[in-house]
Amino acid sequence: MRLSHPVIVLILCVLGTRMATAQAQVSETAYATIVAGAGASITADYVALDEDWSPEAGAVVFAATPFYVGRLNAQVRYQPFAARSAVPSFRTFAVQVGWDRELVSLGPLSARAGAAIGTLRMSFDDRSEPGIRNESELLLAASGKLLIRIRRNSGLQLGWTRERVFTRVPLDLGHWSISYAHTFRTPDWISRIIE
Amino acid sequence: MLTAVLGTVLCLGAMRPATARQAVEEVRAQSPLEFTLSGEDLRKWGVIRFGDALKLSPFFTGYSVDGFRTHGSLFGAGLAGGAEFRVMLDGAEVHADFVDGLHSEMLPVPTSRIARMVIRPPGPGPTGLASSGWVIIETISPAARPHAVLMASAGNEVGDPGPLRYTDQSTPNVDRDGPSADFEAVVPLSGLLPGILRGGQAKDGTLHLRLGARADQAHLTEAGILDRVYVLYDGVRKPRMTLIQPRLGLDWIRGENQHRVRWSQTNLRDLPFLEVMGSELPISRQQQTIQAFGIERRRGLRFGYSISVFRAEMMERANRDQLDLGWTRTRSRLRATVESIDREWLVGLSLLGQKLDVDGFGPSLGPVPKIDARWDRQLDSGIHRTVSGQMVVGRYPGLRLLPGAYLNLESNRSVWEWSLRVGFVAESPESTGPEAFWLAGGWDYPGVGASRSATADAASDIRTATLDASLGRSFGAAAGDSDGPAMTVHLQAFVRGHHGLNAPHAVFQPDSLFLARYLAQRTFGEGIRGQTFGLHASGSQSIGPGVVHRLDYTITGKRSSDDAFIQAASFLPEVQIRYAVNAEPFPRTFFGLIARFQSETVWEQYRLDGGDQPVRLPARAVVDATFSKQFAGSVLRIHLALKNLTRGRIPAHPVAPSQDLTFVAGIRASL
Numbered sequence: 001m002r003l004s005h006p007v008i009v010l011i012l013c014v015l016g017t018r019m020a021t022a023q024a025q026v027s028e029t030a031y032a033t034i035v036a037g038a039g040a041s042i043t044a045d046y047v048a049l050d051e052d053w054s055p056e057a058g059a060v061v062f063a064a065t066p067f068y069v070g071r072l073n074a075q076v077r078y079q080p081f082a083a084r085s086a087v088p089s090f091r092t093f094a095v096q097v098g099w100d101r102e103l104v105s106l107g108p109l110s111a112r113a114g115a116a117i118g119t120l121r122m123s124f125d126d127r128s129e130p131g132i133r134n135e136s137e138l139l140l141a142a143s144g145k146l147l148i149r150i151r152r153n154s155g156l157q158l159g160w161t162r163e164r165v166f167t168r169v170p171l172d173l174g175h176w177s178i179s180y181a182h183t184f185r186t187p188d189w190i191s192r193i194i195e
Numbered sequence: 196m197l198t199a200v201l202g203t204v205l206c207l208g209a210m211r212p213a214t215a216r217q218a219v220e221e222v223r224a225q226s227p228l229e230f231t232l233s234g235e236d237l238r239k240w241g242v243i244r245f246g247d248a249l250k251l252s253p254f255f256t257g258y259s260v261d262g263f264r265t266h267g268s269l270f271g272a273g274l275a276g277g278a279e280f281r282v283m284l285d286g287a288e289v290h291a292d293f294v295d296g297l298h299s300e301m302l303p304v305p306t307s308r309i310a311r312m313v314i315r316p317p318g319p320g321p322t323g324l325a326s327s328g329w330v331i332i333e334t335i336s337p338a339a340r341p342h343a344v345l346m347a348s349a350g351n352e353v354g355d356p357g358p359l360r361y362t363d364q365s366t367p368n369v370d371r372d373g374p375s376a377d378f379e380a381v382v383p384l385s386g387l388l389p390g391i392l393r394g395g396q397a398k399d400g401t402l403h404l405r406l407g408a409r410a411d412q413a414h415l416t417e418a419g420i421l422d423r424v425y426v427l428y429d430g431v432r433k434p435r436m437t438l439i440q441p442r443l444g445l446d447w448i449r450g451e452n453q454h455r456v457r458w459s460q461t462n463l464r465d466l467p468f469l470e471v472m473g474s475e476l477p478i479s480r481q482q483q484t485i486q487a488f489g490i491e492r493r494r495g496l497r498f499g500y501s502i503s504v505f506r507a508e509m510m511e512r513a514n515r516d517q518l519d520l521g522w523t524r525t526r527s528r529l530r531a532t533v534e535s536i537d538r539e540w541l542v543g544l545s546l547l548g549q550k551l552d553v554d555g556f557g558p559s560l561g562p563v564p565k566i567d568a569r570w571d572r573q574l575d576s577g578i579h580r581t582v583s584g585q586m587v588v589g590r591y592p593g594l595r596l597l598p599g600a601y602l603n604l605e606s607n608r609s610v611w612e613w614s615l616r617v618g619f620v621a622e623s624p625e626s627t628g629p630e631a632f633w634l635a636g637g638w639d640y641p642g643v644g645a646s647r648s649a650t651a652d653a654a655s656d657i658r659t660a661t662l663d664a665s666l667g668r669s670f671g672a673a674a675g676d677s678d679g680p681a682m683t684v685h686l687q688a689f690v691r692g693h694h695g696l697n698a699p700h701a702v703f704q705p706d707s708l709f710l711a712r713y714l715a716q717r718t719f720g721e722g723i724r725g726q727t728f729g730l731h732a733s734g735s736q737s738i739g740p741g742v743v744h745r746l747d748y749t750i751t752g753k754r755s756s757d758d759a760f761i762q763a764a765s766f767l768p769e770v771q772i773r774y775a776v777n778a779e780p781f782p783r784t785f786f787g788l789i790a791r792f793q794s795e796t797v798w799e800q801y802r803l804d805g806g807d808q809p810v811r812l813p814a815r816a817v818v819d820a821t822f823s824k825q826f827a828g829s830v831l832r833i834h835l836a837l838k839n840l841t842r843g844r845i846p847a848h849p850v851a852p853s854q855d856l857t858f859v860a861g862i863r864a865s866l
Contacts, residue, residue, distance in 0.1 A: 030781075052362060068781045087361035097835070117835060119858065122357060132360065132368070138353050138837075138858035166856060167357035168366045193827045195782075 031194050034186050035064045037157055039179025043079055045162075048171050053081040053089070060159070060177045065186065065194065070101035075116070077161075077175065088125040094163065095119055096141055108149040116141040120165050138166045147181065157181045227665035227685040227733070228605070228614050230254050232312045234335065239777075239785045239823050241348050241834035241861040243306050243375040244411065246299045249330070251789070252314050253733065253747035253773045258766055258847035260468045261475070262413030263300040263436055268767060269328030270316035270663070271729050271751055272691050275763040276698025277657050278627040280328040281320060285455060287488040288322050290505045293480060294522055294633050295469055301482045303442055303459035305407050307346040307377040307863070308334045316616065317661040317691070319583035322530065323543065323567040324599040324620040326659035337403035337446055343380035348834070348861025349373045352854060371414045372838075372857050379407035379442070400449030405457075407442035415466060415475075417852040423713070424466065424475045437464045447489075451497070454489030465512060468850055470630070472640070473703060473715035477512045478520060492536070499532035499543075520640055521554030522633070541569045547626060555639030560625055561590045577607040589623035589656065597621035597656060609669075616663040624654035629697035631655075631719040651719035655695035662690045672737070682736040689729055696723040698763035701800040703849075713801075713850065725755025727764055741780050747773040762800045766848065768793040768814075783825035790818045801849040815845040832863040 043055035058079035064071050077094040100114020120139045126132060141163045149155040157179045165171040186194075230252050242248045246265025249255045257267015267273065269280050279297040282289050284304060291301035313331040320329040350372030356365050384402045413436045415421075442459040461482045466475045488501035508523040527548045534541040548562040567585035574580055581603040589595045601618030624632040633640075634651035665687040672681035699717040706714045729751035737743050749771040753764045772792040779785050794814045801810040818841050823834035838857040846853040 049358060053358065081358070087358070090358055117837075117858075119351070119860070124358070124361075135355050135357060135368070136351055137355055137357060138351065138856065165357065166353035166858075167359065168354045168369075169357075169359055169364050171357060193831075 029066050030068050031065050031186055031191055033066060033183055034190070035062075035181050035183045037062055037179040037181035039157070039159075039177050041077055041079065041159075041175050041177035043081075043173055043175050045172065045174030046081075048169055049081065052083065052085045052087045054084055056080045056082055058175075060179060062179070064100070067099065070099050070114070071112070073098050073100060073114070073116070075118075077177075079175070083125075088127075090122050090124045093121045093123075094139060094141075095121070096139070098141065098143070100143065100145070108155070110147045110149075112145045112147070114143050114145075116143065120163070139163050140166075153184065154180065154182045227667055227687045227731075228316060228616060228663065230314045232314070234308075234310045234312075236777075237306065237309055237312070238346075238832060238863055239787055239834070240821050241346070241823065241836060241859065241863070243346055243348055243373075243377050243409075243861075244300055245302055245304050245306060248306065248309075248312060249299070249314075253745070253749075253775075254314055254316070254731075256751075256767060256771065256793075258851055260848050260851045261436060261466055262415060262852075263298070263411070263438060263463065264467065265299045266296065266766075269314055269330070271689050271727055271731075271749075271767070272317045272659075272661060273327035274693060274696060274698065274727070274760075275766075276629055276631070276696040276723070276759070277659065277693060277763070278326050278622050280330055281322070281325045283321050283329065283331045285332070285334055286321065286453075286490070286499075287455070287457070287486050287501045287503065288528070289484060289486075289503075290526065291461065291482050291507070292505075292524075292526075292628055293507050293509060294520075294628075294630060294638075295467070296629075298463070298467075298480065298482070300411070300438060301440075301461040301463055301480065303440065303457070303461065303484050304332060305334060305377060305379045305405075305409075305442065307344040308379045308381075308407075310335045316663050316689070317620075317659065318601045318603065318616050318618055318663075319569060319581065322545070323565065323585045324583060324601060324618070326620050326622060326657065326661070337381045337383065337401065337405075337448065339383060339401070341380065341382045342866070343378070344863065344865045345376070345378045346861065346863045347374065347376040348859055349375070350836075350838070350857050350859030352857045354855050367416065367418070369416060369855065371412075372859055373412060375409075375411040377407070377409045379405060381405050381446075400447055400452070403446045403448075405442065405444035405446065407444075407459075409438065409440040409442075411438040412436065415852055419850070420475065420852060423850075424477075436466050438462070451492050452490060454491075455487070457484065457486045459484045470701070470703075470715065470717075473713040476518060476520075478518055479510045479512050481508045481510060482506070495536055497532075497534040497536060497538075499530075499534065501528065501530045503528040518641060521552075522638065522640075523552040524628070525550040525552075539571050543567045549625070553633065553636070553638050556633065556636040558591055558636050563590055563623065563626060564588045579603075579605045579607070583618070585620070587621070587623060587626075589625070591623065591625040592653065595656075597623055612667045612669075614663070614665045617661070619658065619660035621656055621658045623656055624697060627657060627697075629654060631697040631699070634719065650717075651697075651699075653721060654697050654719075655721055655723075657696060658694040660690075660692040662688075664688050682734065684734040685732070687731040687733075689731065691727045692724075693726070693760070694722070694724040696725070696760060696763055698723055698759045700757075700759040701762060703801045705802075705804040720757065720759055723755075723757045723759045723763075725753060725757060725760035725764070727751060727753045727767065742776070742778040744774070744776040747771075758799065762798075765796060765798045765800065768796050770794040783829075785821075785823045787821045787823075788818065789820075790816065792816045798849050810849040812847070812849065813845055815843045816841050817843060830865055832865075834861045834863075835859070836861075 038061045041058040041060045060077045062075040064073035075096045080091045083089045096116040096118030098114050098116025100112045103111045103113050118139050119136050121136045123134050141161050143161040146158045147155050159177040161175045163173045254270045257265055259265045289302050291298045310333045315329040317326050317328050352369045354369045382404045384404055440461040444457040447454045463480045468475045483506040486503040490499045504527045506525045509520040511519045530545040532543040545565040546562050565587045569583045572580045584600040587597040589597050599620030603616045605614040606612045631651040632654035635654050667685040670682040699719045701717040703713040703715055731749045733747040735745040751767050775789045777787050796812045798810045817839050819838045821836040825832045836859040842856050844853040844855055
């Protein structure tokens with residue numbers, strides 16, 4: 001599925017509306033906890049690249065903290081792409097910051113949706129002279145997460161992210177990830193920084 | 196995308212209050228005769244370039260051809276061939292004027308430490324009368340402890356090829372924005388240099404050392420620009436401009452008495468677009484500034500002084516065709532003022548000198564004296580009246596008097612308010628230094644790659660008359676009601692009459708023989724005259740504490756029988772609409788959005804390739820959005836900005852690069 005601009009708009013507006021209606025219950029626990037996690041990711045959708053590259057297993061690390069409404073989060077994803085033709089392989093580092101909110105919670109399961117903005121740094125295995133070794137480009141992302149709580153403070157997070165990278169020919173990438181997530185109380189020194 | 200923007204605006208509008216009083220104060224403070232940007236506004240948008248700060252104002256209309264020089268008009272005043280707007284920094288006027296006018300990014304402005312920036316229309320200002328408006332900048336006052344601020348940002352325009360560069364879908368890389376950085380440290384010397392402070396008057400004051408620096412880059416990789424500069428750069432395909440600016444200063448402050456010394460040197464390397472040459476040029480510019488200025492209160496009067504030397508040089512760029520424009524100007528300014536304590540009157544005396552080292556330039560220029568005065572009075576009716584005047588003794592081409600006078604009336608701030616500012620000012624070409632002045636004086640500029648086609652017989656005095664009249668109304672909390680939304684609306688009419696504009700009639704025609712460089716045919720006439728006039732309507736409202744939005748609508752007309760005048764005003768669109776939203780819904784978290792629309796502009800001087808038709812730049816809409824968050828109190832701030840969300844790739848000038856969506860990330864650290 002191609003995630004077109006109107007779909008992103010719709011998601012943003014729905015989230016925005018929910019955000020607005022949730023004003024009355026502004027959280028008093030902003031920044032009180034941190035969820036941090038790490039896991040593996042795979043790229044399942046990479047239409048513009050599939051003729052010349054194939055994705056390999058990647059890794060993702062993330063952190064999130066409650067905001068006044070919803071949650072702020074940051075994520076770094078490493079994703080290599082191996083060449084399938086006479087082109088250089090390359091590695092990507094997606095650095096994103098975003099916001100999400102809980103949509104539904106059923107027992108040990110909770111689902112979240114959100115959006116993020118960031119940059120995708122691409123490092124090419126290009127040995128030519130003069131060659132381009134690195135390039136960065138804007139990316140926007142929509143994401144969904146399903147957290148399965150295993151213990152009181154930890155769980156497994158299944159994540160899905162749809163990214164649009166604003167290269168000349170836009171790259172629409174779909175990623176799946178599975179991560180271990182741990183929740184802990186925000187240390188005072190971190191609270192002082194982020195508040 | 197527009198839907199997304201509107202959705203975001205609606206969402207922001209629905210957010211809950213955080214800073215109610217601030218929002219009401221922001222609305223209440225709106226004035227039609229000046230626009231104030233607070234340092235906080237600049238930091239929320241992560242502004243490092245002075246030109247970007249100007250663009251945050253609804254009263255600035257302009258463009259940047261090369262990324263670094265922002266040229267334009269304030270309040271509809273300031274046309275090519277006329278005087279540029281004047282810039283004051285902490286009470287002293289600063290310049291960065293070259294043969295092609297003010298180079299805005301070379302001004303020694305420490306953007307990381309701006310406390311506030313006030314933009315005013317033509318008329319009286321701190322150092323006399325200006326025909327093109329004022330930008331008055333105050334920096335943050337030195338504190339008792341050492342303080343340092345670092346701002347840095349970097350951006351990337353979308354549209355790079357990515358991995359597809361290795362496929363048949365390969366495209367060139369596109370422009371980057373920055374990286375840009377500004378740093379300034381202010382260190383109190385009172386404890387370090389007790390010997391100095393023991394004696395004399397300094398024992399009650401504070402002495403601070405300022406150390407600052409700015410570094411910036413602009414990359415110009417648009418195909419049209421690359422074609423024009425290819426032969427100049429010996430095959431270098433990705434030229435970039437580089438700016439380095441070290442600054443040094445001393446501030447001695449004792450209450451109202453302040454004495455300051457400032458030094459700065461700005462180096463800008465590469466690629467300025469010079470109209471006189473019809474192309475970008477591989478040269479470097481250097482601007483040195485040394486100033487000593489201050490205020491001393493004695494015997495019920497306030498005495499002010501400033502001594503300034505500005506040295507501007509256009510130099511060879513090493514290993515790049517050894518192109519030497521042979522142009523160096525050293526300007527010196529002495530100024531002394533006496534002002535009453537209650538600020539009811541002021542008299543100033545200035546002496547403006549310049550030493551030229553310009554190849555072929557014949558006339559010798561003597562010092563130009565100027566006297567200016569201001570008389571403020573609060574009338575019994577509550578009207579604030581200011582009468583200002585100045586007289587300049589012009590020396591070039593002959594001895595004559597150049598007068599100026601302004602009357603300013605403002606009602607007191609109440610539910611209804613009005614203002615009137617009317618006057619005229621005459622300026623000599625030796626002080627404004629237009630291109631015609633250098634050509635008429637015999638400047639022997641090299642014509643590398645282009646035919647020598649620019650000539651001028653004389654440069655005229657520029658006489659400008661302006662009128663600004665406004666009417667405003669406040670509603671709700673802005674009108675004094677205790678609670679509820681606040682709103683102000685203003686309607687302003689303005690007229691600018693120009694006589695003697697030193698603007699050329701020009702034709703820039705792409706020439707395939709020179710790889711699409713523009714050849715110029717330029718003829719400077721005399722007595723160029725014309726008028727610009729317009730209406731400006733604005734409304735500002737707090738739509739919930741912490742959220743303020745503002746709409747500005749400007750209609751500008753121009754009338755002249757001189758083609759040169761029409762060309763000089765070609766960058767002014769008939770219609771401009773600006774809508775801005777500032778929202779601070781949560782503590783230390785800011786969202787901002789500015790949408791700008793401007794109608795088509797017709798550039799008679801620029802012709803389409805192979806034809807006689809002028810370049811028409813279609814109407815364009817640009818939407819910029821920003822988010823910033825402070826960390827560790829006010830120690831750290833990060834900002835993310837998306838510029839040109841609508842991706843309308845229409846340049847603001849025929850030879851300027853068009854900019855696609857650009858993502859900028861930055862940080863400000865304050866220690």
